[in-house]
Amino acid sequence: MSDESTQAYNIAVQEETSRLRTLHPTPEDIPSCMTLFDEFLSCNMVGKQFRALYRFGEMAHCTPKFNEFKFCMSVKGLHPEQRRDEWIRHRAEWWARRRVGTSSESVWDVRAEPLGSYPPPLSHDDVTLGKLID
Structure with a gap:
């Protein structure tokens, strides 16, 4: 990456981190590993x-959802506040990318x-002649 894009x-990571901390103020506000696993199965x-086949001409890509579940499992052993911080960092980096x-929309x-x-x-x-309808 260039210096400007870095x-x-x-x-963007700082802005997203701030936004996510506001949206998820407590450890109970982040999704559980079971919720993420359910999203993967869904x-x-x-x-x-x-x-997905009808709309996009290819099967749905579920690997990102499985990776979210794996990330959740990797931080499951942390203290709840540390787990929240790691989840916020992870999601902020995803949104920033x-x-x-x-x-x-880049066009x-x-x-x-x-x-x-x-x-x-x-x-x-x-207004009085009804030209708004045209």
């Missing part, structure tokens, strides 16, 4: 596989400010 990644169900990496340029004349101003005649 810096953007580190900033991904492999016939209905979800057919839906998604934010900094490319996606289907759009983000505007710093709105367009000057959009939407065009309406006159009194436009």
Whole structure:
């Protein structure tokens, strides 16, 4: 990674860590290993596989869900607060990679400010003649 993308990644990790700490204030707020295992099993169900095949032309990829379960099992022996911290770090890094990496939305340029004349101003005649319906 370049220095600029590394810096953007580190900033994204910090922002996501802060956001996740707010969303998950206690160790009981993070998902349990059983919940993650259920999500993995659910991904492999016939209905979800057919839906993925229909929508995307390929079977659903369940490996990321299994990796989440394995990560949960690897931190299961930690103190609950340490487990929460590790889970938040892990998820913050995942979100940061998604934010900094490319996606289907990468083709759009983000505007710093709105367009000057959009939407065009309406006159009194436009409103009274029903031109809003057009």
